[in-house]
Amino acid sequence: MGRLFGTDGVRGVANADLTAELALGLSVAAAHVLAEVGTFEGHRPTAVVGRDPRASGEFLEAAVVAGLASAGVDVLRVGVLPTPAVAYLTGVLGADFGVMLSASHNAMPDNGVKFFARGGHKLADDLEDRIETLYDKHRTGEPWERPTGGGVGRVRTYDEGFDRYVAHLMAVLPNRLDGLKVVLDEAHGAAARVSPEAFTRAGAEIVTIGAEPNGLNINEDCGSTHLGRLKAAVVEHGADLGIAHDGDADRCLAVDASGAEVDGDQILAVLALAMREQGGLRHNTVVGTVMANLGFKMAMEREGVTVVQTGVGDRYVLESMKEHGYALGGEQSGHVIILDHATTGDGTLTGLMLAARLAATGRTLADLAGVMRRLPQVLVNVPDVDRSRVATSADLAAAVTEAEAELGSTGRVLLRPSGTEPLVRVMVEAADIDQARSVAARLADAVKSALG
Template identity: 45%
Template structure:
């Protein structure tokens, strides 16, 4: 069944534009409150976190109104990373967790994503049921049963202690200089504090949020600032988070970035050597580089591929009993420690390898040689559906024939933005560029 409001990671869009309006947030809050308040004889609670977008205040209030109208008691965490919401939903025995964030998107966007009582994101099936409640409407509880709302002041401290506990006992970061780019987002206080408390010499950037500068010329999608800062300060490592801190891109001491595929390769090899990699497999999406797959196969390991979205990675991990997965974009999921991707935690695991081996970051971020990969995004307008056009389908089929067994082609509609993503991998650069360009041209010709 096609979902109307939910994408690959909750509900997302431009703030104050349908469906990301205060009115819709109230309806969503009431619907999800009714969905989780199954037993009306006991008290129910929900935790709500947010990133640093100005619109977060509006959505926080609207969601609180909707949730309390169904009898849910709301605990407001304020600005915290997305993985903190997953952690605190479970540890505080809440029935539901809500994160208000559009992750790596610009400040004008916002989103709402949900966690179940186990701290994991909701399934497609649960979101479909909630959509039905949004559309049908929810009857509020009687006045005496309206829920309460209160601020929780120690949420980020609870999260920080959990993150520090994942760092190997006895290891410290003394003598290591780390640039931490918090993207002016949810981890702007927590991440520098955690690194400093573990002994690092910390150089923070992207730690002055003003409501409108989240992800702006900084963070995991724009790592230039962090790269320049690493080189300028002679730092040993840069860690670039995104707005809600559930992903990370690393910068080595030369200023060169390393994506999630390289981080996952390093951890998978290390965990396999230690007998810690459950199922002998790493779970990643269809976007991960073919070089990663070859790297794993050479070591007797497997790559389990899923649809794009860290939620689908986690679902496959849970179904197969795997404990390591993620995305090329920098989501690293370690279910021994967390219920969702955690950029700061991934950065700490990499730093632990630097300490253990004594190697420089540049020695550790190149586990495998990438197969040349090209990704181009084509933005479309609401109401357009370019992938349904015959001309586009013919261009895709022709491109696949041209690539043959020399590479692979992946075309998909983004689940979080109005974009068609055209990606190909091929060791023949001329063929790589030609096939991607012909599909992009076919998509653009439909506008």
Template identity: 45%
Template sequence: MTELPHVTAQQIAAAKLRIVLDRKLGLHTPELVQRIAEMANPGILPASAVETRAQQGRFADAETSDPSTGTPPPTTPASLPRDRSTKGRLFGTSGIQGLANAEMSPALAMSLASAAADVIRQRTTTDRVVAVVGVEPGEAGEMLEAAVVAGLASAGADVHRCGSSTIPSLVYQVVQSGADLGVMISVPRGQVGQVKISFFGADGYVLPVAIENEIEVALAAASFAGAASRSIGRVNDSRDAGDGYVAHLLTSVPRPLDGLRVVLDCPAGAVVTFASDVYRRAGVDLAAVQTAQREDDESVSLRRLRDAVRDRKADLGITHDSEGRRCLFVDGNGEIVDGDQITAVLALALADAGKLANDTVVTTVMSNLGLHLAMRAHGVTVVTTAVGERHVMQELRAGKYSLGGAPFGAIVLPDHSTTSDGLLTALLLMSRVVSTGRSLAELASVMHRLPQVLVNVPVHDKTAIVNSAEVRDAVEKTNLELGDHGRVLIRPSGAEQLVRVMVEAAEEGTAQTAAERLAAVISSAPESPKQEHPAT
């Protein structure tokens, strides 16, 4: 057996990553790489555990599909390192996610940061990369923040630590400070134990796929080197960085929001601090501020909001995700106002102000048909993209549009921010309520949300089944039956061997029947199991 050479923590982390990627891509991992990976914390995370967690999707796979057919892009099979498509990548659509202190270990975070700094350095003309780092408070975030900062500094990057941040506040600081790189360590809401690291460029946008691929290649090959002792980066704290972000948000409010009574319910941390501060300073009467547990998803907050809005006779309620990118509402009647309805209200507000570029909004294939019908009635064009903010943002930039949205409440307003910003969205929606003198319920009624039924069907080969003649014929037949007031969307899951069926129709019973019929066609296709599971 070959004697193992002396290896560094970065090389061990790179070996672990190589195993994860090889297992996901069905490639053989050399014995030497496996032995190096097992040197770190032996018995805690053996190759079998890495494989199991990768198969469970705890490393975020990108939900990448063609907007019109739902089929994923073709992949280019090759051994690492290589220029890869999104399938099987470590990066998802908004960062790298894994179980804290397991897949997402400090060693991996440090190596990842070093590789990113090295790739950015090679792409810039500056002598020294400057990085801004933000973190969502908590044990996992604080642990990985230390690792990320160490990795950046060891690669020769100067680091500005912003402390407790949201993704929009971090991105704002990157752009305003003229930094080359932004790194955010966040804890996805409702996903116990999970942590995510996101990277942003000097322009404030998430890094392009090509640069992410370069980082993955450098990480897997351990091809990045630490800076010389005299060139190690400096680290300083910018704890007042959020002040500029709050001031920026307040410039979006054309008039005080006096008299608006609101209930706020969101996770503890930077988002509730920023939200309660900026809403009060904008003139909002916060009737209550409720702090959610990190393991609670938005549905828990929405149930609490419905009760609190009624009990306190508030005009509306707001809930945010822990990253500060999304928002959902409850109107004064206790009814939920989702991202599609928010998009509709803001589209008409921008149109009235002459600021809806090209009279167009951008949304994903998962948006409710009711949004399309409402916008059509008001002369607004709807452009659809694949699922994921990256795709929405790409379309916004390509078409120079001014509004993009998604059903779960991620609204993008390029004139104000380079990422979706839940606080900005809430301020603009509340401004619309105040300026029109109409309730949120009345404003949201511009869109009638059609019943939507979702079914997940487990299969052996999701791509083959989605493209099969039987399934395509069934989809075409169902679409003809539903006409202009219904539609079908069939798409493969990004992370699992599932085909996702979505049917919308004027009546819920019609949608349910059509979804079940399509699921049966998919389930009876060659090599697909017969069992059917409700969508989650």
């Protein structure tokens, strides 16, 4: 059996790859690893369980809750809330761990199980490995030790989660949003109630789209992966900006008053300068990934802000932030982590902070985002190659060196082997889009020739 845990929990087609049996078994294993059930006499561990609105979340939630209670864990069911809300509640309620059922920006048939450790933090690889090993051990025949009588977990609905999370967002907002008109695209997802409530309490005039989840329409032609409707709505309503989330609302992308997209790199740049001005940008550093646009790095260097780059994935951004004490980090895709106020990417918090910057300065989003110019970026996937030899092929290294010499200081090259497929991703940035395309095509040919 291949590794169950991917870059963000266990994910797959619900009721095909991700079954009720799998969700139940993983939950029992997680109870033993994260809550150490049966280890401490008299200890009654607690878990917070939330989900996005997908139809499959209903039966998967039932399976997870059953597994946890059967292992002796008391469960607080918080219902449909964003992933960062479940992480926040896990921490503030002192729970042993949290569980979120969501496949984020994926299409509706998918779902996923994501665990948070005590404090609301994403799991380290070794904890995921321990859960998976224990699950596989019992899946193949070794029975669980199960409590009986009063030892079984109790389950209750925790309705206060919504208000506690929104109150938290209000408490950390640096200023009100009075005078701003904002269009919110909720992706028919987990923030369909939370985000409009938060922006309204903060004083903004709001227009909502994609805020009618029915269990089947999550991420359907809306949200952060489909910005067309948001762009049109911002222009139609004469709004100051638009905010788009994904299905579990751990992402935020934006649209300026003209309908132009403002991506995660630009949002990071705006927030980095705002936080520095407010004295909150620790070590004068922002964390991004190797996929961040070169224009972001050039802009931050020009502004005197240090950029630290990690591997692709918000978990690696978070690891760097926690290890070195940085306050801000994120990805081009819109995962933005403001570590003083959240333990994971929080799309609603990010949108509020971005809007707060507009309100505080009186400047437009286009003006603020203009601190950086996105260089043209071309990405080519090269399939059916030996991805393991990317770092060792002399011919490929020579091709990369030649490309880098041509691009000079105003461009860059990145070759990334896929983590799961026989695929290499070729990314080229350049000041000119035609040059970027030409160099990317030549490098793709070089990858095929060297690794095919």
